[in-house]
Amino acid sequence: MCPLALGMLILAGMPSRAGAPPASAKDAPSRPAAAAGVAAAPDAAPPALPVPLAPDPSQARAEALIAEALKVPTAYERLRPLTDTIGARLAGSTNEPRAVAWAKAEFEKDGLRAHLEPVMVPVWVRGKEHAEILEPGPMPLVMLGLGGSVGTPAEGLTASVVVVGSFDELTALGESRVRGKIVVFDHPFVRTGNEFKDYGEAVKYRGDGPSAAAKLGAVAVLVRSVATASLRTPHTGGFGYDAAYPRIPAASITAEDAMLLHRLARAGHDVKVRLFMEAHTEPDRPGSNVVTEIRGRKNPREIVLIGAHLDSWDVGQGAIDDGAGVAMVLETMRLLASGPPPRRTVRAVLFANEENGTKGAKAYRDAHAEELAGHVAAIEADSGAARALGVSLTAGSGGVDLLRALLTPLLAPLGAARFTGEGGGADVGHLKKAAVPMLSIENDGTRYFDYHHTMADTLDKIDPEALQQATATLAATTWVLAESPKLLPRLSPEEAAKE
Numbered sequence: 001m002c003p004l005a006l007g008m009l010i011l012a013g014m015p016s017r018a019g020a021p022p023a024s025a026k027d028a029p030s031r032p033a034a035a036a037g038v039a040a041a042p043d044a045a046p047p048a049l050p051v052p053l054a055p056d057p058s059q060a061r062a063e064a065l066i067a068e069a070l071k072v073p074t075a076y077e078r079l080r081p082l083t084d085t086i087g088a089r090l091a092g093s094t095n096e097p098r099a100v101a102w103a104k105a106e107f108e109k110d111g112l113r114a115h116l117e118p119v120m121v122p123v124w125v126r127g128k129e130h131a132e133i134l135e136p137g138p139m140p141l142v143m144l145g146l147g148g149s150v151g152t153p154a155e156g157l158t159a160s161v162v163v164v165g166s167f168d169e170l171t172a173l174g175e176s177r178v179r180g181k182i183v184v185f186d187h188p189f190v191r192t193g194n195e196f197k198d199y200g201e202a203v204k205y206r207g208d209g210p211s212a213a214a215k216l217g218a219v220a221v222l223v224r225s226v227a228t229a230s231l232r233t234p235h236t237g238g239f240g241y242d243a244a245y246p247r248i249p250a251a252s253i254t255a256e257d258a259m260l261l262h263r264l265a266r267a268g269h270d271v272k273v274r275l276f277m278e279a280h281t282e283p284d285r286p287g288s289n290v291v292t293e294i295r296g297r298k299n300p301r302e303i304v305l306i307g308a309h310l311d312s313w314d315v316g317q318g319a320i321d322d323g324a325g326v327a328m329v330l331e332t333m334r335l336l337a338s339g340p341p342p343r344r345t346v347r348a349v350l351f352a353n354e355e356n357g358t359k360g361a362k363a364y365r366d367a368h369a370e371e372l373a374g375h376v377a378a379i380e381a382d383s384g385a386a387r388a389l390g391v392s393l394t395a396g397s398g399g400v401d402l403l404r405a406l407l408t409p410l411l412a413p414l415g416a417a418r419f420t421g422e423g424g425g426a427d428v429g430h431l432k433k434a435a436v437p438m439l440s441i442e443n444d445g446t447r448y449f450d451y452h453h454t455m456a457d458t459l460d461k462i463d464p465e466a467l468q469q470a471t472a473t474l475a476a477t478t479w480v481l482a483e484s485p486k487l488l489p490r491l492s493p494e495e496a497a498k499e
């Protein structure tokens, strides 16, 4: 099928909506149900029959992409060298340039021209670290320093602990009972049915705990790992110091150890803990975003961006976070490059430094400022390797309904036709101020936070078939957004301005 013919028939024959009345392009946001069935652009003919005589080539192409993505475990196979021979790849580490070179070569292997875009990234070095209970009886604690933390004095730091379950409990203690102490936040991860939302609630203690404790004179902070399961495994992660208060060492401890400290404190013991951390930050170093694109055959200045982050924490292999997303993006580009190009440009960006600074996303936003008005969608793949359940979207009014109408026929057979608001992610979120519709692939989060940011985030946690299904979801979504005559509504100025 020649590209022009593809454009003529886009979406004209989606079976479920074939009888819908014609709608104009500007109707799309307020009349989303009509959007799926009828071609609205000048180059598309309205359907003459409820059932088309020939299959819709755009739909057929999307189905072919899905079929190809499901066929063999290519995504898993191409992820293997990133995890097993490169491994952890924190920004500024020696593994970061190895991962960048690998990713560029992977795109090139598929016949795509890839290039590197410069980013200055922070360099945080963990060094040696350990913690132990000294009183009431010596006992080791299993910990991981939090990314960006300062270290302890060279001889370590010993203090009594105060254990709190919330910021309110910390405030109630007041400065007199916190000054000079190590504050332990024992706040559990509470499941309510959406782990990614629940994470947002629990992670506040990692994000804001260190400075909240420092404000009251604490000398260090230990935060219960933000985790849905624990075999005494600590989970690291980032946080930010509030410049108004002293920078104190901050580490995660396992759920088991947080509960142990809590029990000892409740029992009335004066619990003394020793903490030793060599953590420190070195001057920024050059890093890279890895970028490639398939130029649109008709509207090349309209860009659908798909992204994942190439960096990981310095523990584990960064398999589910975010090697899986990287593999999904690589595979989507391979699949799209294997046939006629879509109407719009599809650009893939493997971002640097998502984990501790999102400097890659900021550099992309700044380097491409003049193109951002032409970014019609930005999709982030950073929620693991489990089966995709759906696609989330942050866009203007009516966007989710339009997305549902466009994608349900393709994604329902995959079990991925759940469409919700609040799409996007830490990287594509930096395009929000430019009103770009932001999407995320929503993988099943049931097990994600069992392994997230731990030594256990390794390739064996990935089910190749689930990763293929998630890849199929990304590939089909990307194709439709790059090919459909309809555009997702951009964010309103008020929404775009929201932090």
Ligand code: ZN
Pocket: 309, 321, 322, 354, 382
């Ligand atoms: Zn991530």
Ligand code: ZN
Pocket: 321, 355, 453
């Ligand atoms: Zn992460």
